[in-house]
Amino acid sequence: MSSIPQHAKIALVTGGNKGIGLAISKSLSHKSRGYHILLGSRDIQRGDAAASSLKREGHSVEAISLDLSVDSSIIAAVELVSSTYGRLDVLINNAGISSDDEVDLSLRERFEKTYNVNVFGAAVVTEMFIPLLSKSAAPRVVFVSSNLGSLTLKSHLHSPMSGVAVPIYRSSKAAMNMVMLHYAHLYEKHGWKVNACHPGFTSTDLTGGRGGSVDEAAKVVVKLAVLGDDGETGTFSEIRGRLPW
Numbered sequence: 279m280s281s282i283p284q285h286a287k288i289a290l291v292t293g294g295n296k297g298i299g300l301a302i303s304k305s306l307s308h309k310s311r312g313y314h315i316l317l318g319s320r321d322i323q324r325g326d327a328a329a330s331s332l333k334r335e336g337h338s339v340e341a342i343s344l345d346l347s348v349d350s351s352i353i354a355a356v357e358l359v360s361s362t363y364g365r366l367d368v369l370i371n372n373a374g375i376s377s378d379d380e381v382d383l384s385l386r387e388r389f390e391k392t393y394n395v396n397v398f399g400a401a402v403v404t405e406m407f408i409p410l411l412s413k414s415a416a417p418r419v420v421f422v423s424s425n426l427g428s429l430t431l432k433s434h435l436h437s438p439m440s441g442v443a444v445p446i447y448r449s450s451k452a453a454m455n456m457v458m459l460h461y462a463h464l465y466e467k468h469g470w471k472v473n474a475c476h477p478g479f480t481s482t483d484l485t486g487g488r489g490g491s492v493d494e495a496a497k498v499v500v501k502l503a504v505l506g507d508d509g510e511t512g513t514f515s516e517i518r519g520r521l522p523w
Contacts, residue, residue, distance in 0.1 A: 282314040282338055287414075288363045289503065290355075292344060292403060293373025295319040295328040298422065298477055301496035302370060303328075306503060307337040313368070316359065318344035320351075320373075346373050346399025356406050365413035368503050371400040371454075372422040376447040389446050396450035401457045417465070420502045421458040421474040423514065427451025430522035455514055455523065462512035471505045476516040 282288075289306055293299040294317035307315040317332075317339055319325025325341030332339045342358060345351040359366055375395045377388040400421060411417040425431060426448045431439045442448070455474050462472035477495035498517040502509075514521045 286312055286314040286338060287367040288316065288359070288365060289313045289368035289370065290316040290318055290342075290344075290359065290366055290407070291370045291372055292318040292346060292400075293320075295321070295325045295341070298480055298492050298495045298499070299370075299372040300328055300332075301492035302372060302499050302503075303339055304332055304335075304337060305493070305496050305500045306368075307332060307339045309336060309338070311504065313338070315339040317341045318355065318373070320345040344403075346403060347394045349402060352399075352403055352406050356410065359407075360410055364410075366407055366410040367414040367416065368418045368420070369404060369407055369411060370420045370422065370499060370503060371403060372420075372499070373399065374422065374450075376444060378444040378446045392446045392450050393453070396447075397453045397457065400454055404457070404461060411470070412468075416507065417468075417470045418503050418505060419458075419461060419470065419472040420499055421454055421472075422499060423454050423458070423474040423476060424448075424451040425476040425516065425521055427453075427455055428514075428522050458514075459512055466511055469507065471502070471509050471511045473502045473505075473511060474514045475499055475502055476514075476521055478516065 291299050291303050294303045303315045303317050306313045317325055317329050319341055322343040329339045329341040342355055344355045373395060375392055377391045380388055426442060429452060434440050458472060458474040475498045477498055480492055480495040514523060
């Protein structure tokens with residue numbers, strides 16, 4: 279790990295080497311914000327390449343190896359952050375996948391693959407980083423969810439939103455929201471800010487390159503990552519405001 283700006287806050291972004299995760303890392307690591315980003319990447323070579331690109335632009339960022347589907351990888355990441363920084367100020371659970379269209383897999387395999395990252399991975403990462411987040415003066419945890427995980431929006435059976443037929447991905451994001459609420463409730467009295475957000479339909483690998491810009495998508499995530507002491511907790515929102523559960 280290279281030297282970081284004095285008094286910088288330490289933020290970990292899972293799936294930070296591309297797409298929305300890279301945009302989050304770029305925005306949050308701007309020198310005006312005072313954050314040092316740990317760019318979590320399953321493929322450390324891709325992570326190093328992304329981090330090097332941002333560092334050449336003057337951003338404070340380092341790549342770390344982190345595979346949400348492998349507990350030993352998560353444990354190694356926790357140990358690295360602990361030995362190097364001794365705390366974590368911000369955790370952004372951004373990494374996510376969808377296997378609804380992987381017809382070469384059985385239905386059970388598709389559910390297991392998606393949940394292993396979107397739900398189990400996010401939950402295990404959060405739980406394992408709790409001791410380091412507890413050492414921060416102002417812990418912030420953000421779960422990058424989706425409005426497709428809204429049970430209320432899905433319940434409007436004749437709406438276009440209800441008809442988006444990706445039940446595995448949708449249910450995984452609904453489950454992620456419940457995980458978020460668990461931690462929001464558990465640490466509210468300690469002053470933590472734990473929230474979920476919908477970044478919008480964004481042009482990424484997940485959407486086949488369709489949708490809006492990753493820079494616009496990152497805005498709501500960064501907003502929640504830098505909340506002040508009077509900020510909200512236990513919410514589900516997009517950049518325009520709250521979303522229904």
